[in-house]
């Protein structure tokens with residue numbers, strides 16, 4: 001009989017967190033506790049509070065999806081981004097190590113793409129080099145987690161999309177319908193399907209609970225890397241808008257924080273570890289774009 005996994009999920013109200021709760025809800029072997037911000041405000045929580053929560057004996061695995069994930073917001077609210085993205089992950093890793101509970105922290109492809117790391121694909125072991133403050137704080141969070149010895153791992157994820165409304169898809173379809181063209185930044189990364197990523201993370205949690213020793217950093221990805229134009233093309237084709245062109249976005253509508261041109265993650269080491277651990281890698285994002293449109 002497979003033991004029940006009791007998962008403590010931080011950031012359970014967010015995009016990834018909501019998909020994880022849904023995936024866990026479909027799996028009778030997983031019980032999730034996801035404290036809301038009212039129950040646990042990570043901006044003000046002390047190390048003692050986190051130690052007592054994680055060390056309560058109620059949880060088998062801790063998964064941190066909490067973040068200030070809006071890239072432009074991190075430019076204007078730097079102290080908050082420092083705290084939630086940069087400091088809290090290390091506090092959670094410390095609490096998990098004290099309780100001898102495995103800890104998974106979610107990071108981002110945006111730790112790459114700056115001057116120090118301008119061209120991918122980036123392996124799990126490539127030194128980071130972010131292009132904007134969001135990436136700086138997320139890189140600090142990774143470092144803080146990995147400084148804590150214990151059963152902890154960082155999963156870098158990129159360009160998340162689900163079956164329902166997704167900011168990028170909404171943008172592409174709205175521009176296609178209103179402008180008859182879709183202006184896009186010159187960027188490349190790896191689109192990642194949220195339901196598949198959620199299952200992947202639940203499998204990771206199970207493997208860690210059962211004693212697997214994970215690498216420091218994992219790159220979950222399914223299907224090839226893509227440019228924004230290729231991702232948008234797949235969305236347009238799947239929605240019967242194949243004749244709408246994608247065009248370069250002009251400087252006037254550029255976002256506040258610099259966006260990296262290339263943050264493609266190389267997932268080969270991660271895939272090899274997964275094959276040897278639980279076997280199922282992520283589905284190809286192109287098939288999932290089509291499925292999401294049906």
Ligand SMILES: NC(=O)c1ccc[n+]([C@@H]2O[C@H](COP(=O)([O-])OP(=O)(O)OC[C@H]3O[C@@H](n4cnc5c(N)ncnc54)[C@H](OP(=O)(O)O)[C@@H]3O)[C@@H](O)[C@H]2O)c1
Nearest residue numbers: 011013014015016037041042043066067069108157159160
């Ligand atoms: N979305 C993407 O395409 C993408 C790409 C690459 C990497 N990532 C990474 O994936 C992870 C999840 O991202 P996401 O898109 O799911 O983010 P999100 O939707 O913005 O969710 C962030 C979560 O953090 C929580 N949070 C923020 N401040 C908090 C505080 N003071 N106390 C308690 N909880 C707090 C939020 O709670 P509230 O609901 O109370 O605000 C929310 O549950 C992040 O590590 C992000 O860096 C995301």
